[in-house]
Amino acid sequence: MIKLRLTDLLDKKSGHILQDVLPGAYLSSGGLSFAKRGERSHTNDGPEGRDYHVHGDCEAFIILQGSGTMELNGEHIPVATGDILIVEPGEDHHLNSSSEDxxxxxWCHAGPSPHKNQQKGDAQ
Known part of the structure; x- marks a missing residue:
């Protein structure tokens, strides 16, 4: 895992803002997540309900608010507002939200093609 701060990102005028740390020409999937107090992401969603969550590509998390830990291969790494986490392929990861904050x-993934809503020929 790579851990950065928002202030570590280089100024970008084109491409995506994470292009120096998240492989792929385009942000291709992602979302905004509001964790419940004390919530742990991806619990029991691995094969046969096992507590294991990995990807074949990198995934970025930008902590916009709050604190907690990124559980990475069983190790808990503190995270807080302004942190950027790049989880690398094959790393088992779970984001643990603080009960207090x-x-x-x-969160997002990048790839060689734009998101389906942004591909040519999809304009209505």
């Missing part, structure tokens, strides 16, 4: 995150 719940986490709000943007």
């Amino acid at each position: 719940p986490i709000v995150t943007v």
Whole structure:
């Protein structure tokens, strides 16, 4: 896992803002997540309900608000507002929200093609 701060990002005028740390020409999927107090992401969603969550590509988390830990291969790494986490392929990861200061995150993946809503020929 790579851990950065928002202030570590280089100014970008084109491409995506994470292009120096998240492989892929386009942000291709993602969302905004409001964790419940004390919530742990991806619990029991691995094969056969096992507590295991990995990807074949990198995933970025930007902590917009709150604090907690990123559980990475069983190790708990503290995270807080302004942190950027790049989880690398094959790393088992779970975001644990604080009970006192719940986490709000943007998460995303990047790839060689734009999101389906942004591809040519999809304009209505």
